[in-house]
Amino acid sequence: MEKDSAGMNQAAHQFRCPRCGNIGEYSGKAGERLIVTCDSCKTKGRVTIPGIAEPPSTNGNAIEITHLRKLFKDFPAVDDVSFYVKKGEIFGLLGPNGAGKSTIIRMLCTLTRPTAGVATVAGYDIVKQSGKVRTHIGLVSEKMIMYEQLTARENLKLFGKLYNLPNDFLNKRIDELLAFVRMEKWADHRINTFSTGMKQRINVIRALVNQPEILFLDEPTLGLDPQSTAEIRELTKRINTENGTTIILTTHIMFEAEALCKRMGIIDHGKIVALDTPANLKKLVSGTDVSTFEIEVSNLEPRMMTSVQSLGSVKSLIQEDSNHLLVRTTGNDAFDDIVDSLRKNGAKVRMVKNLEPSLEDVFLHLTGREAREKVTENTPSSSVGPGHGPGRRRPKRIR
């Protein structure tokens, strides 16, 4: 397929005037529609330039974002963000509320225009080819996109019709989707009679009605009870594995991102601060010999802590409550050293747990604040002297 970026010297095509049979010529970009005038009888007619309009350049990526910016007045909600999402993966955008996750999603769904930068979704430019983008995507937004007075089937039908799906196909598709989330029995019940979990299931399959290549899930488990949350997570995985749908998911819950996403970007103040697989992100905080122990001592005394802290392998020590210590160490002998030191001081060690570094740590490390609105009540009762490592800390929340 020859590409003609200048748009000047395209090949000329011929048309036959339906009234007088005169042959005329026209030219233009592939896929473009024109009105042509017959030279001899001045009849006007409409023609479409043959060929496929600009084949999508995919590079095997479902989404490509370069230097995307969105300003609200002077406030940069999204500030120079670049990343890509591979075809068929679940990509997570993790960040606190107001970090700019939803704004990125809204731009990619063509609901709001970027101030600067370029992005392609399914190979189409989100500004110049927004119509094309829309046919290839499904959106599950923070607010449910459903009409409460309508039944599940009616909701699905409306949206199917907006995607020009023919009746037979659409009816089959609706039945499939309802079966997919085990809601066949509820097809003809109104949405306002459903529980929140049921509503969200319908809301998710509503976004699938057009068999989108790419599904956007903006905080899909927000406000759901634990059981429904688990259901939706399982559903997300199934959509990805069974249909091969690329999914881009936003969340502020670390566990969710870790459980679902192949790769994820951590976003804060409109900027991507880290982007990798969950495992690699964790390596950001954990060196090979860095480990964190939680130690329970039934008769914890200050002198025990002082002795542990004086050990060379201990990088930091935090007293979590009257019985628990959180110790960050380097080196392979750290565990033995600590237990020995505690025993020597007459401590009764009840339990020692080697804590996996979590994404929570990564987030904390990168942004200096916690992703979840969780206040740690049990701040250390006795402050510990020098030796604070850069790793696990319980800093006061910035906001």
Added chain:
Amino acid sequence: MGVRNVISHSLWICWKDLLEFSRSKLRLVMLVLMPLFMMVMVGFIFPTGSTITDTPIALVNNDAGSMGTSFVAQLNAINNKSGMMLLSSATDFNDIKTKLQNNDIHGGLIIPENFSSDILSGKQGYITIVIDQSNPQMSLTMQGVITKTIEAMGKQSAISNLNSSYHVSVTTATSLITPYIVESKGIVPGEPNYFQFVAPGIIAMVVMMALMTGLPHAISYEKDMGTLDGMLAAPINRLSIILGKVTAQTVRGMIQGFIILLLAVVLFGVVIQGSILLVILLILLTVFSFVGLGILITSFTENEETATMVMMTLMFPMMFLSGVFFPLQQMPWYMQGLAKFLPLTYATTALRKVMVLGADISAVGTEVLILVAFGIVLLAVAVPMFRRAMSK
């Protein structure tokens, strides 16, 4: 293909809106109640002039002679037929004054002491009408009604005097005393009544309200609920959304318009003189002229609350300035000038011409042209605004 898609999508959105509407029982009840209340309200609270009955009037008869008594008897006889007044007696002017102040009566009549003697001595007899200045409308009407009644009585007695005293035949006497007979004749059958006047205006107004309140409400509500995003993320033309909403609101407005028409005909005896098809055409034209304004409000209001406020601010002046309830000619010149800028004025005038006077399309040509112009101008401004507002 493009146009077909826009129409198909808009019809599905319209289907959705109407389905939603029909599922809400309260909304359905209101759909019928609103025009009913409207019609009953304007039908019964506005004075119509000829419907005054049983107005309490106090009568003072101070006449020394017999003429006063016979005057009262005559007045009673006439009043018994018309039932306009509820006559009671009072002692003097001060008594009437007290009763007026207490709001017991709406007016008074005083026959003075020398009524009989004046008439018998060849002079004119005085009768005083006491009016209620706190109620100008009523006192004006009362004054007119009583004066007319008394004048008729005067003529009657003059005719019988001529007949008995000068042996002039009753016919000759009548033509001598009242040489002119005035006859009112309309261009269509039937008496003029206020319902005839107000029904076309209310139809136009309800259709306007459906679009002005319904449209911004429908769209800003979906914006607030987040459901609008679903439509915006679908590969449909922005125009389909607005077109679907407009169609749904138009259907709603038309249903209400027809309920009013029906009520006006069945309950209030309004006769539609012109072609019903022309009436429907004019209603659709009214819709067309208002659509732009509705879309415009939708475009520049952020949420439902602002939309409602803007609409209310615009709608009330339009309702009262467009000659729906009061004839335009009664307004001061500057207000009449202002009314010329409101599409509702032309919609009301045109509908009134057709419904009441039986006018055909040629008689409402000007109004039709102006409504079309309003529609085109407003849409030309509103549609680009809406597109921009939807892709911020």
